[in-house]
Amino acid sequence: SLLRNSAVELSRRSEGTANDEQTQSQPQKQFHLGQFEIGRPLGKGKFGRVYLARERKSGFVCALKVLYKNEIKKGGVEKQVQREIEIQSNLRHPNVLRLYGHFHDSKRIFLILEFAGKGELYKHLQKEQRFPEWKAASYVAQMALALQFCHKKHVIHRDIKPENILVGIHGELKISDFGWSVHAPSNRRKTMCGTLDYLPPEMIDGLWYSEKVDLWSLGVLMYEFLVGVAPFEDSMVLTPRRIKRAEYTIPKSVSTEARDLITKLLVVDPEKRITLEAVQAHPWIVKYCVKGERLSTEKS
Ligand SMILES: CCc1cccc(CC)c1NC(=O)n1cc2c(c1)/C(=N\C(=O)c1ccc(N3CCN(C)CC3)cc1)N=N2
Numbered sequence: 001s002l003l004r005n006s007a008v009e010l011s012r013r014s015e016g017t018a019n020d021e022q023t024q025s026q027p028q029k030q031f032h033l034g035q036f037e038i039g040r041p042l043g044k045g046k047f048g049r050v051y052l053a054r055e056r057k058s059g060f061v062c063a064l065k066v067l068y069k070n071e072i073k074k075g076g077v078e079k080q081v082q083r084e085i086e087i088q089s090n091l092r093h094p095n096v097l098r099l100y101g102h103f104h105d106s107k108r109i110f111l112i113l114e115f116a117g118k119g120e121l122y123k124h125l126q127k128e129q130r131f132p133e134w135k136a137a138s139y140v141a142q143m144a145l146a147l148q149f150c151h152k153k154h155v156i157h158r159d160i161k162p163e164n165i166l167v168g169i170h171g172e173l174k175i176s177d178f179g180w181s182v183h184a185p186s187n188r189r190k191t192m193c194g195t196l197d198y199l200p201p202e203m204i205d206g207l208w209y210s211e212k213v214d215l216w217s218l219g220v221l222m223y224e225f226l227v228g229v230a231p232f233e234d235s236m237v238l239t240p241r242r243i244k245r246a247e248y249t250i251p252k253s254v255s256t257e258a259r260d261l262i263t264k265l266l267v268v269d270p271e272k273r274i275t276l277e278a279v280q281a282h283p284w285i286v287k288y289c290v291k292g293e294r295l296s297t298e299k300s
Contacts, residue, residue, distance in 0.1 A: 065110070158182060
């Protein structure tokens with residue numbers, strides 16, 4: 001019975017359901033700043049900074065994201081922060097950055113986040129300029145798994161780009177910053193800040209959209225991994241026009257299988273875009289990511 005219980009417990013945790021024992025038996029723990037030793041700053045964003053931190057009693061290492069209430073008010077993003085907390089604390093997946101809890105004082109909101117030991121993906125991409133196909137395929141496969149998990153819970157991320165992806169200590173990807181995520185379907189109009197490069201055609205026109213927006217962004221991400229620049233990178237006037245017509249070219253350096261997957265993701269009609277299941281079964285992904293199968297077939 002001990003083994004059975006632990007197996008049940010494990011399977012329940014791996015399903016990522018938030019109703020495991022921990023949450024059922026104990027109400028969400030209350031945290032406060034004094035519980036943490038604050039370490040070096042890890043990064044800073046528009047509305048706050050993130051620090052390495054350690055919970056004093058347990059020694060648990062995490063990342064403490066500090067958001068300033070007046071900045072959030074000025075930016076009119078209270079709803080987004082609320083949504084980020086609500087959505088991310090209920091998502092438990094190895095490729096989604098965990099939000100363990102949150103607390104606030106008079107001036108600040110604190111998010112207790114999983115520590116991703118290898119930092120921001122976009123800095124790795126900048127340094128390497130572009131990724132070799134085996135690495136890009138592994139990253140696309142991990143993103144497809146993470147998005148499949150989110151979409152099963154009807155969560156659309158809507159802001160998939162290298163700046164919002166962190167790298168764990170073992171090189172695994174962690175989607176973070178659910179500030180723009182929503183429950184599908186939606187047509188939430190919010191002034192888009194930052195790059196337009198990753199926006200799908202249906203969001204440019206403010207039409208109703210579904211989880212399929214994340215597949216378009218996955219195509220833009222895959223292109224940028226392999227080429228080093230985004231496919232529609234252009235002027236503020238030309239980029240939206242090129243996105244709406246899916247006007248892009250793929251350099252000869254990109255393999256035929258990779259080219260095939262990019263063209264199945266960057267499709268203007270959301271309903272005609274490849275599914276996340278089909279992405280994971282695509283020859284370019286299988287070739288680099290399903291090692292066991294290939295080796296075993298080679299052996300036999
Ligand atoms: C407030 C900062 C911010 C604004 C907006 C969006 C996001 C998500 C990406 C974030 N970051 C965020 O929420 N973050 C949550 C996080 C997090 C950021 C993080 N790690 C790091 O930022 C990091 C940076 C550099 C690093 N090193 C760089 C040098 N190397 C030699 C060794 C490793 C190692 C870790 N772990 N959880």
